Amino acid sequence: MNEWFERESRVFIQFFNRYPVLIEHGKGCWLYDSDGNRYLDLIAGIACISVGHGNEYVNSRIREQLDRLVHVSNLFYTKPQIELAEKLRELTGLERFFFTNSGTESVEGALKIARRTTGKKKFVSFVNDFHGRTMGALSVTWKEKFREPFEPLIRPVEFAEYNSTESLENSVDRETSAVIIELIQGEAGVFPAEREFVKRIFELRDEFEFLVIFDEIQTGFGRAGEWFAKDIYGFQPDIITLAKSMGNGFPAGAIGISEDVHRGVERGDHGSTFGGNPLACTASLATIEYIEKENLVENSRRMGERFRKGLEKMDFVKEVRGSGLMLGVTVDDAKKMQEYLMENGVLVNATSEKDIRIIPPLTISPEEVDIALAVMEGWKSKVV
Ligand SMILES: Cc1ncc(COP(=O)(O)O)c(C=O)c1O
Numbered sequence: 023m024n025e026w027f028e029r030e031s032r033v034f035i036q037f038f039n040r041y042p043v044l045i046e047h048g049k050g051c052w053l054y055d056s057d058g059n060r061y062l063d064l065i066a067g068i069a070c071i072s073v074g075h076g077n078e079y080v081n082s083r084i085r086e087q088l089d090r091l092v093h094v095s096n097l098f099y100t101k102p103q104i105e106l107a108e109k110l111r112e113l114t115g116l117e118r119f120f121f122t123n124s125g126t127e128s129v130e131g132a133l134k135i136a137r138r139t140t141g142k143k144k145f146v147s148f149v150n151d152f153h154g155r156t157m158g159a160l161s162v163t164w165k166e167k168f169r170e171p172f173e174p175l176i177r178p179v180e181f182a183e184y185n186s187t188e189s190l191e192n193s194v195d196r197e198t199s200a201v202i203i204e205l206i207q208g209e210a211g212v213f214p215a216e217r218e219f220v221k222r223i224f225e226l227r228d229e230f231e232f233l234v235i236f237d238e239i240q241t242g243f244g245r246a247g248e249w250f251a252k253d254i255y256g257f258q259p260d261i262i263t264l265a266k267s268m269g270n271g272f273p274a275g276a277i278g279i280s281e282d283v284h285r286g287v288e289r290g291d292h293g294s295t296f297g298g299n300p301l302a303c304t305a306s307l308a309t310i311e312y313i314e315k316e317n318l319v320e321n322s323r324r325m326g327e328r329f330r331k332g333l334e335k336m337d338f339v340k341e342v343r344g345s346g347l348m349l350g351v352t353v354d355d356a357k358k359m360q361e362y363l364m365e366n367g368v369l370v371n372a373t374s375e376k377d378i379r380i381i382p383p384l385t386i387s388p389e390e391v392d393i394a395l396a397v398m399e400g401w402k403s404k405v406v
Pocket residue numbers: 068124125126127129152153154155204208209237238239240265266
C-alpha cells in the first residue's frame with residue numbers, strides 16, 4: 023500500500039471511500055499523481071473547479087488579496103464582499119446576499135431564513151434530493167442511510183416524489199414554510215426536473231404562501247449550460263443557495279434572497295465568522311470574471327453537447343441526462359467502468375451501480391472531450 027494511504031488510515035476519521043490515488047498537482051483539466059500519472063479530470067473536485075486547476079488569473083488575484091488582507095470578520099466592511107454581492111445580484115436577479123463557507127451552510131441559512139420570514143415550520147423536499155450533511159440540510163436530504171442514524175432531525179419535513187405533481191400537491195399545505203429543490207439532482211446521478219413540475223411548485227406557492235428555495239450549489243455558475251439552472255426553467259426562486267464552483271475550489275458559498283423575503287429578516291438572526299472573508303470573495307469574483315471573459319457558460323453548453331453526441335453513439339450507453347457540463351450517463355456497470363477509465367487516465371464519478379457523472383472544468387476543450395470519448399469507447403471491448 024502507498025505509505026500515504028496507510029498514514030491516512032491511522033489518523034483520519036474514516037468517513038470517506040477514496041480512490042487509490044494521491045494527487046499532487048493540477049493544471050487546467052489535468053491532475054497529476056505521486057507516481058507521475060496524469061488524468062483528465064471529469065470530476066473537478068465534485069463540480070467545483072469551474073475555471074480549471076491552477077488558473078493563473080484566479081490565483082494571481084488570490085495572491086494579491088492574500089498579501090493585502092485575509093480576514094477581519096463581519097464586524098467590518100470589506101470591498102470584495104460588497105463587490106461580490108453586487109455581482110451576484112446582477113447574475114441571479116436576487117437582491118440580497120449572505121456569504122458562507124460551504125454548500126451545507128448555505129442550506130442551513132436558507133432554512134432558517136424561511137422559518138423566520140414565514141413564521142411556519144414545515145419543509146418539503148424531494149425523493150433523491152441532496153442538500154448537505156449538517157443537521158438542517160441533512161433533514162431535507164433524501165437518503166435515509168445519511169439521515170436515520172442522526173434522528174431526531176428537523177421536522178416536519180415531507181419528501182415528495184420528484185416530477186410528480188400529484189405527490190407535490192399532497193405534500194404542501196398552509197403549514198409549509200418552504201419547498202427546497204435541486205432543479206437538476208446532482209448527487210443522485212443528474213436527474214433534471216420537468217418544467218411543468220417546476221411551474222406547479224410556483225402555482226402552489228401562490229396558493230399556500232410558502233417560499234421556494236432553489237439549491238443551485240451544484241448547478242450554478244455555468245455548470246448546466248446557463249449561468250444558473252433557473253435560467254433554463256425561467257423561474258425565479260425566493261431564495262437561492264450557492265457554493266461549490268463559486269470560488270473555483272476555494273471554500274465559498276452564498277445565500278441569495280429577494281427583497282420581499284429580506285423584509286422578514288432581523289439583525290442577529292444569523293451569522294458567520296469566516297463567511298464572506300475578503301480572500302474567499304476575491305477568489306469568487308475572479309472566478310466569475312474569468313467565466314465571463316472566456317465565455318465559459320457557452321463552452322459548457324457546446325462541450326456538453328459534444329459529450330452527449332459522442333456518448334449517444336456508444337451502444338453500451340443506455341441513457342444520457344442533464345445539460346451543459348453536468349451529465350449523467352447510464353451504463354451497464356458504472357463502478358467497473360469508472361475503474362477502467364481511471365486506469366486509462368480519465369476520472370469520472372460513479373453515482374450508483376449504473377450511473378456515471380461527468381462534471382469537468384468548464385474550460386474543457388474539444389480535443390480534451392474527444393480524448394475522454396476515445397477512452398470511454400475503449401470500455402466497449404470490456405462489455406460482454
Ligand atoms: C445540491 C447540493 N446541495 C448541497 C450540497 C452540500 O455542499 P457541501 O458539500 O459544500 O456542504 C451539495 C454537495 O454535493 C449539493 O450538490
